[in-house]
């Protein structure tokens with residue numbers, strides 16, 4: 001494909017995406033096809049002779065699009081949002097076109113430097129503690145996901161807890177990780193990958209009223225482990241748990257970690273974006289205790305997957321834990337000590353130019369544009385919660401400080417599961433569920449930039465009508 005052919009095909013692809021976005025609301029949010037439908041519609045192998053891009057676009061329309069779950073749909077309320085936006089797509093397109101590798105400063109200086117500056121911009125945007133800025137001992141890096149951020153934090157924590165012996169000797173069975181019973185599954189996965197095993201993770205109980213970690217229970221678990229000769233290595237606290245967006249009490253948890261010298265990682269994958277709004281920064285109180293922190297701009301900040309923003313307070317510990325220096329990567333810039341080499345901040349060696357999409361997003365929306373996006377999500381969630389509160393048949397199952405509402409019918413679990421299935425079966429909206437105090441609970445998470453009051457109201461109308469039917473039978 002020469003540059004002129006690329007230009008023509010590229011315009012057609014941009015048109016395709018723009019048409020997709022402008023017709024999204026008319027599509028069913030999820031596909032009703034059985035497993036294997038797409039695979040059965042595709043040929044068994046690639047074409048012998050090349051085909052034009054138009055032919056691929058035709059099959060995208062006919063075969064692929066009908067079998068998608070449309071995460072950007074205005075009626076998509078499942079899981080947490082995974083936003084994208086025009087500027088994000090365009091920044092990513094530039095990254096794809098450049099095709100540079102940013103593993104070292106020397107392998108593409110602008111790739112590293114733009115990323116460092118974007119992470120400093122984001123730290124300012126969220127008003128994060130000073131110690132995370134690159135002009136201190138700390139700094140930020142883009143990871144693919146919050147899961148990777150937690151893994152990298154766990155490895156740095158093992159490095160610290162073993163006084164650096166972990167790097168050569170590997171992990172022994174004494175190290176322990178702590179999170180609440182509502183901590184994300186990626187915390188246990190990180191512990192398993194790091195060699196602690198699932199048994200090395202202590203699930204600390206939560207306060208039943210707030211679903212947030214109980215500091216006294218954390219303290220007791222740490223004391224018990226120490227008494228048994230085990231070594232507490234890392235505590236992962238959460239701002240905005242996946243189940244209900246509970247906020248763990250960082251000031252108390254941070255003080256405990258400081259007392260015992262335990263690495264504190266704060267996982268704010270979804271709710272970190274809320275801190276762009278000054279009125280929501282209460283959720284980040286106590287973050288000055290954290291050794292590391294991450295949030296996903298790819299969830300609620302209009303930046304397409306993958307983009308996790310991860311900061312450490314002491315980059316030296318992280319780099320010592322993960323650095324590698326094979327002969328073929330030796331270079332004068334690294335040896336001068338004057339540059340950052342991000343390959344030492346992550347698991348893979350290679351890395352793409354993800355700072356571009358952040359740069360495009362931050363410049364297109366500006367601080368006020370991003371705040372408006374978050375505030376709209378919070379307001380729509382509050383509007384929906386108001387409807388739930390006003391209907392005696394329903395109840396709210398948790399507080400809704402951000403853009404997630406957890407609610408249920410005052411009825412048995414099976415009735416709530418049926419309510420969810422029927423409402424999703426309309427194809428107009430898509431909600432998911434969780435369990436709160438063991439009870440089946442529906443979740444409505446607002447976040448698509450296309451979602452407006454009418455879509456939230458439609459979700460409520462469908463829920464009410466379905467509840468009428470269920471209560472009548």
Ligand SMILES: *Cc1c(COP(=O)(O)O)cnc(C)c1O
Nearest residue numbers: 145146147184241242267269270
């Ligand atoms: C979504 C989520 C994660 C996982 O995010 P990825 O970036 O997909 O790995 C981790 N923690 C919390 C609290 C989440 O909500």
